[in-house]
Amino acid sequence: MTDERPGTTSPPAAGHAPVLPAIPAETTLLAARIRELVEAGVHTDVAAEDLRAAAEHVTAATELLRERTREEPLLLSYLDGNQVSVHNPVEGPGNPLAPPMVGLEIDESGATSSTALLGAAYEGPPGRVHGGWVASLLDHAVGRAVAVAGHPAMTVSLTVDYRRGTPHGVPLTINARFTGKEGRKVFATGEIVADGETTAEASAILVTY
Numbered sequence: 001m002t003d004e005r006p007g008t009t010s011p012p013a014a015g016h017a018p019v020l021p022a023i024p025a026e027t028t029l030l031a032a033r034i035r036e037l038v039e040a041g042v043h044t045d046v047a048a049e050d051l052r053a054a055a056e057h058v059t060a061a062t063e064l065l066r067e068r069t070r071e072e073p074l075l076l077s078y079l080d081g082n083q084v085s086v087h088n089p090v091e092g093p094g095n096p097l098a099p100p101m102v103g104l105e106i107d108e109s110g111a112t113s114s115t116a117l118l119g120a121a122y123e124g125p126p127g128r129v130h131g132g133w134v135a136s137l138l139d140h141a142v143g144r145a146v147a148v149a150g151h152p153a154m155t156v157s158l159t160v161d162y163r164r165g166t167p168h169g170v171p172l173t174i175n176a177r178f179t180g181k182e183g184r185k186v187f188a189t190g191e192i193v194a195d196g197e198t199t200a201e202a203s204a205i206l207v208t209y
């Protein structure tokens with residue numbers, strides 16, 4: 001995490017992505033509509049001709065979006081006072097793949113907490129979020145927590161204990177915290193809580209860059 005604030009234009013210390021002073025409302029809107037499309041797509045039971053008609057609409061939208069493209073899809077901006085990657089696949093409000101993880105809160109100890117609501121499109125076991133997505137939420141949360149603690153780093157080891165199924169369609173709380181540093185190695189833990197129960201816990205080693 002860098003110390004840029006809204007309105008500044010200097011690039012982030014750890015990358016070359018452009019920093020937007022704010023996320024364009026239409027970027028968030030499009031991603032939200034595509035997420036709805038994906039959920040509708042996995043739930044739909046319409047007839048084959050309607051599937052084909054819907055596919056043609058989607059093709060038309062894709063062609064419109066391809067009319068002008070950037071070389072670098074990643075953009076940085078600010079949400080609720082925190083820097084976010086607009087197109088990050090976990091937190092990016094502009095990336096339809098991202099649930100997204102939102103509402104970052106940092107308590108007085110530096111521990112972080114965010115929320116996410118994953119729909120049926122993220123299902124692994126019946127009624128439960130796919131384990132890879134559970135790990136993604138935790139990987140991102142520990143990365144965020146160490147950045148908040150002033151040690152931006154990349155995950156080199158992530159151990160996830162899946163305690164119980166993480167339900168989809170239910171708000172999830174994702175907590176994480178920096179726990180220590182040894183040379184370039186940074187340690188963090190995190191967990192996901194659903195309906196008051198911890199569903200998965202993570203222990204991570206990250207390396208500063």
Ligand SMILES: CCCCCCCCCC(=O)SCCNC(=O)CCNC(=O)[C@H](O)C(C)(C)COP(=O)(O)OP(=O)(O)OC[C@H]1O[C@@H](n2cnc3c(N)ncnc32)[C@H](O)[C@@H]1OP(=O)(O)O
Nearest residue numbers: 001002139140143144147154155156157183184185205207
């Ligand atoms: C601001 C917003 C933030 C938002 C959060 C974003 C979260 C994103 C989460 C991610 O997706 S992270 C991406 C997934 N991770 C990667 O792609 C990292 C892939 N790994 C690497 O690129 C290299 O391992 C890395 C550049 C991180 C380190 O390579 P180096 O060659 O610079 O380091 P080196 O291999 O010498 O290891 C440094 C130390 O870490 C230790 N280490 C490395 N891998 C380890 C491992 N797997 N387990 C335990 N320790 C490990 C290693 O022993 C050594 O310890 P010592 O300093 O004590 O000698």
